[in-house]
Amino acid sequence: MTATTTAPSAAPEHPRPAVRPPSNRLRAWATRAPLLPALIFMIVVTQLPFVATLVISFFDWNALYPDARSFTGFANYGDVLSDPALRKSVWTTILLTVAVVLVSLVLGLALALLLDRRFKGRGVVRTLLIAPFLVVPVAAALLWKHVLYNPEYGLLNGLLHYVGGPQPDWISNTPLLAVEASLVWQWTPFMMLILLAGLQSRDQQQIEAARVDGAGDWQIFVHLTLPHLRRYLELGALLGSIYIVQNFDAVFTITSGGLGTANLPYTVYQSFYQAHENGLASAAGVLVVIGSIIIATFALRVVSSLFREEVGRA
């Protein structure tokens, strides 16, 4: 509506209107003013610390020897990528994220398809299914660690007892899988909710028409449902990745990063909180950001497509 305001400016947060009559400029600022508190706050609290992290990552800096601080260029990055333990945590992060996102996405899709049908008590089942996502993450991790996985009195082995199965020590035998299972349990409901929303926004008349034309359930699923769900699948994968790449609670609680389950966030936490290696921790942190940017690039494309229909508004 204020079409007269600006010539295209570099960034929306630093708009530089061309020379205009003051009344126009004033009005332009009046429309922008409500944005400024939120923008300035976000820049100060999130962007400044990241810049500081970036700077620290180029220093050899152990907090226990503050006087021995020196500029080392990319040495910290070299250390992170060549240290077997740190390199493993990069790999663990990838493995954890990909496995959890894929499995919970597939399970979530299956559940969404089940819940899309009408049956008795559908609302109750949906509520039951959402519950894992609502348990506080630390509490959920504790639940898996002590109540389910415990080799002596955990529920898993308790149930195996009835069928005379083996009584494995889940966390020691398959630590990463143990963490992944608990995260899949937490994230499947989330994927299901997003995909259910997608399923229920399908064009029912189109499906009915296809059915009249003799298409079977499977054909309808492959040719109509899946293409329609694509955006929702991408959105689920994107949001799941953003959160799971950063997972700290489950790794910290279930294995304390032991047994090869330390992911990058945990490693960053450990290298500055316990080892006081500020430079190294920062370099690892920057690597997490680079990983996230790769996801984000993909992400923005997806969100842009979700967003396209609305863009005409301004």
Place this chain on the structure above:
Amino acid sequence: MSATAVRPVVTDAKPPVRTRRRAGAGLGLVAWLVGIVFFLPIAWMALTSFHSESDAATNPPSFAASLTLDGYREFFGAGGGASPWPALVNSAVASIASTLFVLVLALPAAYALSIRPVKKWTDVLFFFLSTKMLPVVAGLLPIYLFAKNTDMLDNIWLLVILYTSMNLPIAVWMMQSFLAEVPVAIVEAARVDGAKLPTILVRVVAPIALPGIAATSLICFIFSWNELLFARVLTGVVAETAPVFLTGFITSQGLFLAKVCAASLVISLPVLAAGFAAQDKLVQGLSLGAVK
């Protein structure tokens, strides 16, 4: 996605043949089964929390053991352990205060992005979103050093500020999409009739946007309540939050299983209640308002 989307328009999708209906009933049963399997750990946790410690730690599991409130008594400090109340109060303060700050900052921003959109408003929205993709660990160390040098460590208000920044982008996105539902024509009409901005906001915009604002607040509350990493690094004794309090149970090796279960349940309760109450809005918020 609104409530109407979830209880959908399946009226004309009637399964015509009897076999399809029978298959549908079978699949409904499968859905029930999976739902129960997913809920089982939580149900088991709830049951265990009411068992005595000796009944809680048995193999095979004791389904029929007598019920007791000992786990809860233990958790609330009856056995001489640390009381969880300060941590619960800290969590409440951090969650509620940061949610209020988020609302104060996000509402004007969302207004500028939807009702009277500034130029390039999508770029601004993307900037907000992009801050969400900056992992928490990337800024943790400078924030820690800053807090240490300014004596802000172990201060709940530092968490309030950080939780505000954590939730603000989500809130701006959600509210933008809620406010976008307010018809511009109504706002313009009110303006033409001579209504001033405050009147327009209170009389026209607020009634339409209120459910969305409530949903946004709920999600901000949940995320703040759940947060661990910041709280773990930046608080100690005084400002400890409920999730940090819970981490005290990590190494107890389940020796106090009933107590662990009671603790997990009590601390999850606000989120469980809030989440059940607003299931639909939860998805919309978590997917940044993109799924409607």
